[in-house]
Amino acid sequence: MSRSLMEGRACKGAFMRPSFMRFLFLCGGLVWACSSSPPVGSTDLVATDVVVDDSSESDVSVETNDTGGDDSTPSDGGDVAEDTNSEDVSTSDVAEDLGSDLSSDAGSDVATEPEVVDDTPKKVLFLGNSYTAGNNLVGWVADLAIAAEYGPGLTTKGITYGGYMLQDHQHTPSTIETIQTGEWTHVVLQExxxxxxxxxxTMQFxxxxxxxxxxxxxxxxxxxxTWARREGNPLYETDLAGHTPExxxxxxxxxxxxxxxxxGGVYAPVGDAWEISLATHPDIPLHSGDGSHAAPAGTYLAACVFFSLLTGQSxxxxxxxxxxxxxxxxxxxxxxxxxxxxAQE
Known part of the structure; x- marks a missing residue:
C-alpha cells in the first residue's frame, strides 16, 4: 500500500475594477471629464501520534473487547438474531482567471470573507459492536488522516462488544466513565x-x-x-426488514x-454510501461471507465516510x-x- 498524497486543486480568482470615464458634450463651449481608478482589492501539517495496542499496522489504541466479531446477540437476552461471523470524481468548479477588466457601473468595493479553517484536533471515541470492530474500522479512520497529513490531527479509540446495543453501552459504567473524561471532540454511536x-x-431512549x-x-x-443486509439474506424472509435491501x-x-x-447530533451516512456503491459499483463486494458484516472494502468505504465527515476534507x-x-x-x-x-451538507 502506498502512502503518498495527491495535492488538491486550489481555486484562484482575480478581482479587478475598471476605470470609469464620464463625459458631457460641449454646451456653450464647455467640456469636462472625470475618471477614477480604485486600487485592486483584494498549517504546518502535524501528524498526530497515536498509541497502538494491537500490534497491527494501525497506530491506534482500539479497546475492542469484542467477543468474536458478531453483531448478533444483545447482552440483555433480547431476541434479536444475527449472523456471528465476524469514476469519476466530482470536483468543485474552478474560477476562471479572465485576465481582463470586467466592466461595472456600480463602483462599490468587493469584499472577500476570510476562509474559516477548523484547526481543532479531532479525538473520536467509537461505541458499537462488531460492525465497528470488524476489520479495524477505528484504526482505518486514523490511518487515513495520517496518510492525508491532516494537519490538526485525528486520534481514535473504540469500545466495542459483540452484539451490543446502545442500551448496553448506556448501562456499562466503564463506557460512561470513558465518555466523561472529557477528552473527546466526537463520540460515534452505532446501534x-x-x-x-x-x-x-429502545434506540431512541x-x-x-x-x-x-x-x-x-x-x-x-x-x-x-449502518447498512442493509446483502440481497438474499434470510432476514428478508421475515417482515422485519421489508423484504429488500432498499x-x-x-x-x-x-x-x-x-x-x-x-x-442535535451529526449523521454519518455510511449505509447510504454502501447503497450507492452497491448500485454503481456492484463488482466491489462490501459484505463479508455472512451477508451482514463488512468485508474489507465495506470497512474501507465506512472509514472514508468518517474521514470526510470529521475532517471536512475529501x-x-x-x-x-x-x-x-x-x-x-x-x-x-x-x-x-x-x-x-x-450531498447531505
Missing part, C-alpha cells in the same frame, strides 16, 4: 443492526441518554448509520435521522487502501464516500 427495525423506542452525557462534556454525538436501508436511514435530529486521492482492493476500486470508494457526505 445493533436490527434494533432500529424492531425496537426503535438510549441515544438520548448517551447524547446527554456526551454533550455535557462538550463533545458532539455522531450517529453511525426497504431495510430506508428504515435504517429514517431511524438514524430521527435520533440525530432529536439529539478522501479522494489518499494513497492508502486495503491490499484486497485495486487502486481503481479504492478511488471509486473514496469518491462515493466524499460525494455521499457532500
Amino acid at each position: 445493533q443492526s436490527t434494533i432500529p427495525l424492531i425496537a426503535l423506542g 438510549a441515544a438520548s441518554s448517551l447524547s446527554f452525557t456526551i454533550k455535557q462534556t462538550g463533545a458532539v454525538p455522531v450517529f453511525f448509520e 426497504s431495510m436501508q430506508e428504515a435504517l436511514r429514517n431511524a438514524y435521522t430521527l435520533v440525530t435530529n432529536a439529539n 478522501p479522494v486521492g489518499i494513497e492508502l487502501w486495503p491490499e484486497s482492493l485495486t487502486e481503481q476500486e479504492a478511488f471509486a470508494l473514496q469518491t462515493v464516500a466524499h460525494e455521499t457526505v457532500q
Whole structure:
C-alpha cells in the first residue's frame, strides 16, 4: 500500500475594477471629464501520534473487547438474531482567471470573507459492536488522516462488544466513565443492526441518554448509520426488514435521522454510501461471507465516510487502501464516500 498524497486543486480568482470615464458634450463651449481608478482589492501539517495496542499496522489504541466479531446477540437476552461471523470524481468548479477588466457601473468595493479553517484536533471515541470492530474500522479512520497529513490531527479509540446495543453501552459504567473524561471532540454511536427495525423506542431512549452525557462534556454525538443486509439474506424472509435491501436501508436511514435530529447530533451516512456503491459499483463486494458484516472494502468505504465527515476534507486521492482492493476500486470508494457526505451538507 502506498502512502503518498495527491495535492488538491486550489481555486484562484482575480478581482479587478475598471476605470470609469464620464463625459458631457460641449454646451456653450464647455467640456469636462472625470475618471477614477480604485486600487485592486483584494498549517504546518502535524501528524498526530497515536498509541497502538494491537500490534497491527494501525497506530491506534482500539479497546475492542469484542467477543468474536458478531453483531448478533444483545447482552440483555433480547431476541434479536444475527449472523456471528465476524469514476469519476466530482470536483468543485474552478474560477476562471479572465485576465481582463470586467466592466461595472456600480463602483462599490468587493469584499472577500476570510476562509474559516477548523484547526481543532479531532479525538473520536467509537461505541458499537462488531460492525465497528470488524476489520479495524477505528484504526482505518486514523490511518487515513495520517496518510492525508491532516494537519490538526485525528486520534481514535473504540469500545466495542459483540452484539451490543446502545442500551448496553448506556448501562456499562466503564463506557460512561470513558465518555466523561472529557477528552473527546466526537463520540460515534452505532446501534445493533436490527434494533432500529424492531425496537426503535429502545434506540431512541438510549441515544438520548448517551447524547446527554456526551454533550455535557462538550463533545458532539455522531450517529453511525449502518447498512442493509446483502440481497438474499434470510432476514428478508421475515417482515422485519421489508423484504429488500432498499426497504431495510430506508428504515435504517429514517431511524438514524430521527435520533440525530432529536439529539442535535451529526449523521454519518455510511449505509447510504454502501447503497450507492452497491448500485454503481456492484463488482466491489462490501459484505463479508455472512451477508451482514463488512468485508474489507465495506470497512474501507465506512472509514472514508468518517474521514470526510470529521475532517471536512475529501478522501479522494489518499494513497492508502486495503491490499484486497485495486487502486481503481479504492478511488471509486473514496469518491462515493466524499460525494455521499457532500450531498447531505
